[in-house]
Amino acid sequence: xxxxxxxxxxxxxxxxxxxxxxxxxxxxxxxxxxxxxxxxxxxxxxxxxxxxxxxxxxxxxxxxxxxxxxxxxxxxxxxxxxxxxxxxxxxxxxxxxxxxxxxxxxxxxxxxxx
Amino acid sequence: xxxxxxxxxxxxxxxxxxxxxxxxxxxxxxxxxxxxxxxxxxxxxxxxxxxxxxxxxxxxxxxxxxxxxxxxxxxxxxxxxxxxxxxxxxxxxxxxxxxxxxxxxxxxxxxx
Numbered sequence: 001x002x003x004x005x006x007x008x009x010x011x012x013x014x015x016x017x018x019x020x021x022x023x024x025x026x027x028x029x030x031x032x033x034x035x036x037x038x039x040x041x042x043x044x045x046x047x048x049x050x051x052x053x054x055x056x057x058x059x060x061x062x063x064x065x066x067x068x069x070x071x072x073x074x075x076x077x078x079x080x081x082x083x084x085x086x087x088x089x090x091x092x093x094x095x096x097x098x099x100x101x102x103x104x105x106x107x108x109x110x111x112x113x114x
Numbered sequence: 115x116x117x118x119x120x121x122x123x124x125x126x127x128x129x130x131x132x133x134x135x136x137x138x139x140x141x142x143x144x145x146x147x148x149x150x151x152x153x154x155x156x157x158x159x160x161x162x163x164x165x166x167x168x169x170x171x172x173x174x175x176x177x178x179x180x181x182x183x184x185x186x187x188x189x190x191x192x193x194x195x196x197x198x199x200x201x202x203x204x205x206x207x208x209x210x211x212x213x214x215x216x217x218x219x220x221x222x223x224x225x226x
Binding site: 004027031033039040041043048050056058090092094096100101102103104105106107108 | 118122145146148155156157158159160163166198203207211212213214215216217218
């Protein structure tokens with residue numbers, strides 16, 4: 001199993017450009033999450049999904065969009081990039097049945113908006 | 115909403131000693147608490163989960179305690195090694211869909 005994969009690893013965007021951060025998992029997990037991590041700050045939840053076709057906003061959703069057309073993929077779309085979106089983005093997944101389960105994280109995408 | 119506090123100052127200890135990291139939460143008592151390890155440039159990796167009715171959980175050299183009276187969890191690494199150097203994050207559940215609120219993490223540096 002590759003686990004959770006993210007592409008690209010690094011990206012530099014100009015203000016106003018758009019891009020999609022890719023996330024895929026091969027563990028058949030139903031729950032998936034997008035976080036951003038800024039220096040000295042904790043992980044902040046952007047969006048999450050409990051299954052294909054179902055997404056919902058997290059703590060900091062403004063400026064982002066997601067879709068979940070398959071169990072495996074959960075892309076994050078940035079429209080009109082702003083310097084405030086410079087951050088490291090992590091995708092995570094989790095299998096949910098009864099009881100709590102850990103989250104599995106991808107390696108992250110480091111995004112700089114200039 | 116839940117607020118989690120971890121010591122933002124790095125913890126420096128000598129190899130072989132026990133490292134103790136603290137996680138305090140401010141509002142409601144969570145049903146469980148998770149600890150993750152994060153190395154520079156990598157995503158967090160799950161280490162341990164402790165439920166509110168468990169006082170202590172162990173895994174090899176790791177030990178986690180959960181004190182609902184103090185609203186605190188302690189994370190111990192015994193016989194620490196330089197390879198244990200990393201940032202350690204604690205997290206509690208928030209809302210539905212097993213969402214987690216993470217602390218800012220404490221960086222541990224183990225020296226020879």
